[in-house]
Amino acid sequence: MNKYDVVIAGGGAVGAACAYFLSRDTDLKIALVDLKKSGNASRASAGGLWAIGESVGLGCGVIFFKTLSKLHSEAKGEEVPTMRPHQLPDCFFEFALKSNDMYPDLYEELRTKHDVDFKFERTGLKFIMYNREDELYADQIVSGIPHLSDQIRWLDAEQLKSEEPYVTPDAIGAIDFICDHQVNPYRLVEAYTEAARQNGVELFLNTEIQSVLKEGNRVVGLKTASGDLHCDTLVNATGAWANELYKQATGKDMPVYPVKGQIVLSERMPKIMNGCISTSDCYIAQKDNGEILIGSSTEEKGFDTTNSLDKIQELSRGAMKCLPILNESNIKRCWAGLRPGTPDELPILGKVSGVEGYLNACGHFRTGILTSAITGKLITELVTEQPTSIDLTPFNVSRFDNDPT
Template identity: 35%
Template sequence: MGNSADVIIIGGGIVGTSIAYQLSKMGRKVIILEKDQLACQATRAAAGMLASQAEIEQDGPLFQMGLTSQSMFSTLANELLEFSGVDIEFVNKGLLKIAETEEIASEVKKQVDFQREWDPAITWLDKKELLELEPSLSPSISGAMLIPNDGHVQPAKLAKAFTQAAAYFGAEIREHTEVVSLIYENGQVRGVNTTNGAIRSEQVVVAAGAWASKLLCEAGLEINVYPVKGECFSVRPEKPVISMTIFSDKRCYLVLKRNGEIYIGATMIEHTFDQTVTPKGIASLIERATNLVPQLNEAAWERVWSGIRPQTGDGLPYIGEHPSRKGLYVAAGHFRNGILLSPITGKLMANLLTGGITDQTLLSAFHLERHKKIVV
């Protein structure tokens, strides 16, 4: 193993591996450093929804970024299969955003009108139309927004595909290697000190999710990234009970995977790195899920899991270069949209690091100084 690289990426989650793939494909020598195992935090907790038009309800930089990134998955799935041999299980069978009450229905109908500007195929389904499409849904539901062009992927396989495709182009992956400090000389990044020794590089990307704040604080930049635990579980019905993703405004989702397993999540417990899966959290999800699809009460139990997702004070990720430490870059704080935004984040960061063409208007919304607390 070498002790130098063109770019060091701190963090082996979905964002870090996507950046590594794009940079390696451009011919840069990349080392990914992960303090635990690859994709073991927010990526592990994700269900893989690409729900840009269900999760993000207002126009703006995050929404436009989400739409752009979502449109990249079809081509990306084929590209990653070619270079990594991994099928990311891209499924594009649509999503239903459920309105459980008449009051919620009036709000979802407004979202339909707004979203149709971007996708004319989006439509409102009343109760009768909804139950004709998904007969297993509870008859108490008032209706739903149908987003026929939405889809999902298998998060762990997407991260694996990014990693193996990056390795195909020469990237090196080092798990169980924690970065303990950054190395600077005259305001320029020169590398990192790790638990396994120093590695030199003049470009370092912090893509460490909820752990990014600690490293950046040491670098004189305080950003508002904090942990949010998400608990999930999965079941496997004997017979299919849903045909597409079900998303509730009460923050419960059901995602049908190719193997028949249904992922159900997710709780949101803020400001904790504790990954314990609790009876209280899983019980709340079971109640929400079975209220939506009563037949899930008879489904076979599969497994439970949790992960730590990185949220920010204003809900927008941080993407850009450190204002006073040349060569230090950040891509963190993607919260529930890390899977969705991974393709576009990888492209943006790769272009930024190599001097390529970047959408400066878009990036300006995610700059690192927006909560300006910098120590030079």
């Protein structure tokens, strides 16, 4: 019989990180089960480690929450309601920043000990301002996070031009989050996975999960296409599909649902960007092989992963406005991924009361790449019954207990 201490369901960034940290820090017998599904968010991701950017609603969140400049242009002279940047709660800042801090060492460790390279690049994330409204918005962002002022640089038009010469001369300046960087997202997943394998984790790749095995209120394993995998602890890291497994494990529903994001990719270009960029229209990142990645839409359309011209046009126009040189390039590929969304945009982590042998590691919405590292560490701490590096109360699924949705 296949008996493990821990079975991890889902081999995206979060599941693979759990496998890596558990195998690095314990002697437990671990299995990772994964099936590549269409829309898998880790593969679709841009790979931004935008700890501050994402926490204040830029980067991947920028389209979700319209900036002042957008509201003004859409209002066409009408009164614009006062609004604040969409800032996530302090517990999320702590979660994101702690994870972000882990990357430099993690990068070295995976490279030197396991010979895998996830292309960590120190880029910063610049919010480009085109007009007075953008500047007001940037002001609000900065005043909302006084404790992080040392991580923010203001760039005037001249400075921006010297640092990012390909950005449109129409830009009036930028704020730069200096601790926000980027990785290659699928290389990160493959790096965690390969390092975990080298550490002895058994990989059940391309293996379908059929059901959760239970005995009373205890989860005892997974039934898979490769047979039953018994375990003491099951970690649910199945991304946008997490509720399916949760339901089988607990008999209840939790609010994790797919939030579609479309991405546009250019052909390879010479290096035209020194850092990652967010504007009020989109985010833009030049990846390690020269391709320019432009994202992303925010749509609730179930598990649909088709591309649509309206969103691709929106993103492309936003990127061409910022980087006119894109007029000389082609769109090579587009795709769509499914972020595992939750109503409060916080992940769902840890134990479920009344159910033994089960841990949630899901609901990472738009920051699964960034927060995979801390999640792997936290899950390891939970499995080994150590105190956790951060307080997990705000992330427990019980926060939805009285929520009718």
